[in-house]
Amino acid sequence: MSIQKLQNHIIVRNEPFIEQAENLKPQLNATIVKPTSIVAIKHDKDVIHGWKSEYVTPASTLANGVYGKGDSVILDFGDHQVGYLSINIRPEGSPPDAPLKLKLTFGEMPVEIAEPFENYNGWLSSSWLQEETIFVDVMPTEITLPRRYSFRYVKFEVIDTSPKYRVVFEKVECRAVTSANINNIQTISHQDKDLQKMDEISIKTLADCMQDVFEDGPKRDRRLWLGDLRLQALANYETFKNNDLVKRCLYLFAGVPDDKGKVPANVFVAPKLIADDTYLFDYSLFFASSIHDYYFATSDLETLKELWPTAYKQVELALERLDENHILIDTSDWWSFVDWQEGLNKQTPSQAILIYTLKQVIRLAQELNAPEQNTLEDRLEEIETAAKTFLWDKQQQFFISGSERQVSWASQIWMVLAGVFSKEENQKLMKHLLKEKPEVGIATPYMYHHLVEALLVSGEKEAALSEMKTYWGGMIQDGADTFWELYDPGNKDFSPYGSHLINSYCHAWSCTPTYLIRKYDL
Amino acid sequence: MSIQKLQNHIIVRNEPFIEQAENLKPQLNATIVKPTSIVAIKHDKDVIHGWKSEYVTPASTLANGVYGKGDSVILDFGDHQVGYLSINIRPEGSPPDAPLKLKLTFGEMPVEIAEPFENYNGWLSSSWLQEETIFVDVMPTEITLPRRYSFRYVKFEVIDTSPKYRVVFEKVECRAVTSANINNIQTISHQDKDLQKMDEISIKTLADCMQDVFEDGPKRDRRLWLGDLRLQALANYETFKNNDLVKRCLYLFAGVPDDKGKVPANVFVAPKLIADDTYLFDYSLFFASSIHDYYFATSDLETLKELWPTAYKQVELALERLDENHILIDTSDWWSFVDWQEGLNKQTPSQAILIYTLKQVIRLAQELNAPEQNTLEDRLEEIETAAKTFLWDKQQQFFISGSERQVSWASQIWMVLAGVFSKEENQKLMKHLLKEKPEVGIATPYMYHHLVEALLVSGEKEAALSEMKTYWGGMIQDGADTFWELYDPGNKDFSPYGSHLINSYCHAWSCTPTYLIRKYDL
Incomplete structure (x- = not known):
């Protein structure tokens, strides 16, 4: 230590x-993946971000093209890849009498290839935008770029050669990597093709993040x-x-x-x-x-025993934030995440997360016969009672949060997941939520996951499926190869970062449909 | 074969x-060179290209600076370097939560640091402009750039970090390389400090090109x-x-x-x-x-013997270009270089170069007792006579070139070097040249070298020294650390490539003052 x-x-x-x-x-585990086609990225106001990829010719024709100053080509790898790009470059014409200056742009989505990064003005660092400008002094050559990229599309732009030569790109490959053990997957063959697809894309998303x-x-x-x-x-x-x-x-x-x-x-x-x-x-x-x-x-008891003190410590520290009424002290700073939803008050969802976790920790204490078990159970009762006493608005039939008594989706969802009420009361609350649709909604797949799981644990399977099909199914219809960090079916350009160029289009917290489908036998 | x-x-x-x-x-041979100072590049209409470097602080203070988005620093290595740059980069603030995007610009001259390469619009490939934009994913780190650069100044521009951290640059070094054996130099201590400096800079120029x-x-x-x-x-x-x-x-x-x-x-x-x-x-x-x-x-006779057939073949092939009058056939294409001088007719200077070389090759044939000796001597006489007959304009007392009977400096200089006339006649011709100053002049240090050598072999030592001091001395006064590819004291922005950004400021054909000084005991 x-x-x-x-x-x-x-x-x-x-x-x-x-x-x-x-x-x-x-x-x-590495797999060599070759591009499938040469594509063009076209403007189309009816597709997400306004850009779509159009097939031009098979990627096998790439080496037929000769590229000089100002020429470019866009390769489509057919699916999302995480890995290392290699290219063979051969000069055509006189021996190269000046270096090749080559710009590479990588995109998970067509928009990243279409819209110049130079115009990016979002809040996250522009250094995340995936591009390289390289100089090649000696040709022919094999180049393997040292950085890892996450992409489906890659654009090659020849910034300059010399008037005496042009270049040919050959043997473009991605050495795709993951630590996921693909062989362990038990494939399912779902009646419902939407769920089947959702399961597959979830698994691809998870693998690419592993x-x-x-x-x-x-x-x-x-x-x-x-x-x-x-x-x-x-x-x-x-x-x-x-x-x-x-x-x-x-x-x-x-x-x-x-x-x-x-x-x-x-x-x-x-x-x-x-x-x-x-x-x-x-x-x-x-x-x-x-x-x-x-x-x-x-059932790894060894690890549980070793990490139990750290786990217990998190609960102890969380309990310190409770006031004399056993309610979490609310502040306006970045103290709890819950969701990217703008204006979301974090107090009640966080109280629910505390209850949710306390119950899990009590189960672990039981397994370990840990002396902390009784204290934890006493605390849980106080906190759960406090939630029902101070945060439940009988008149509105909703949990409220913060001094402004905000009614948010997150508060209801997490209180349901925390099991503060009975299954029947939870079902009633979730129906009420879907009917009333409070203004402070859900911004991320992360929170949508919790919505769907809250519906499932309260017996609202049909509503859960409907939400999944609208949300993750919507991403699929909008062209997702892997599930996105952010998606708002009502505002498809939504980014909390000020630009959809910087969004992540393969994001771990969006991979849960496979869990929901398989865990709840959907 | x-x-x-x-x-x-x-x-x-x-x-x-x-x-x-x-x-x-x-x-x-590698030498580790550290930057000497941090400088600012300032506009000054009275210096070459309009830009000069101004000392700000010792380079040892570099690590005191913390650089965030939009910040930059210019390092001066104190002299011209050819080699590989390495930098240690350390983050300051929170752990780096986004890559560092860093732009490096290398300049032999201040103008390359001051004027954006984006605006370059010259005729040679922009890929020669020395810059890199790199992404650094993991910090702290030691970076050694894989490409070799030729520079005195390097500018670091932080394009982006993230709001949570900035960077510190430490241990910036250049591993300077040359194959020149510096220990073989016999230093001279010249009375004339201008010649002393010229000798030193010539040697540095030559070393950096080796x-x-x-x-x-x-x-x-x-x-x-x-x-x-x-x-x-x-x-x-x-x-x-x-x-x-x-x-x-x-x-x-x-x-x-x-x-x-x-x-x-x-x-x-x-x-x-x-x-x-x-x-x-x-x-x-x-x-x-x-x-x-x-x-x-x-005196390496072995090599002479082995390469003699190739040497002799060049003369044979050159002789094929002679017409029935033993005069070179002139064309308007890129057939002979001589100089970058615009509008220069290449016929007469090339005829002179043929004579010059023939005489050298005859001397080699004598050494080898080669059977070609007699033929070569016969041909030389024909060609030299033809030059005096058809290319010498008695009235003007100048050699003329091409169908337009162009009077150029290059024709006179090369005919003097070829030794077509006696030393006295050559002296008269060179004096006449310097007096009349024909319009078709000299564009490069390469041709200036021949001018000076022509003056020396015709006994015009004072005039030769005067030309050297005006020309190479002029470069030194204009800030040369090594001698430049191009220099026109009368038009200092001259570049045959449409931009002085692309000029080479350490160029082999400009390194001859040390030869002239040492060979001719100046």
């Missing part, structure tokens, strides 16, 4: 945990976040069963708590493990929740 | 010669040209005496003649030896001239 003071926060390094995580580092760790998105942030991990792990138990990767990620978080013992919302793993200086109430609790899910998926 | 048909021309590969050249490949081969310029074209090689070799015999590098280059040219036996104007050495499809009358002859100079510098 060593203490490391970063510029902004203190990290206590638990070296045995970090070593354990290091030992579980997965081998990546690398050294469970990444949130292979394009952006390429990072291990606790909120995403919890959902990825749930989908993984139903599909790849790469349980050691979950274990590795749990040890990574447990390896770098702060000086109070709180685990961070996310960690960086390169050049070495570092905790980010972001701490979120719900994400820290989801460490305990993820241990619960892991233990009941694997 | 194998025959290789490239797309545009036939090359006969002489494998033993190529192997000989390969065996002579030099070791590069790599795997004698390059014309390490920024552009980084290539072995015969015209440049001849002058570099002359300077080398007086300084570094890396005679094996000359030998290697001669074998490279002899390794890839065309199907008639003609050596190309330049060769590419990577990925393997290829002759360019450019053939120039004067440059092919200079192969023979370079053998002459090499032999008399080294």
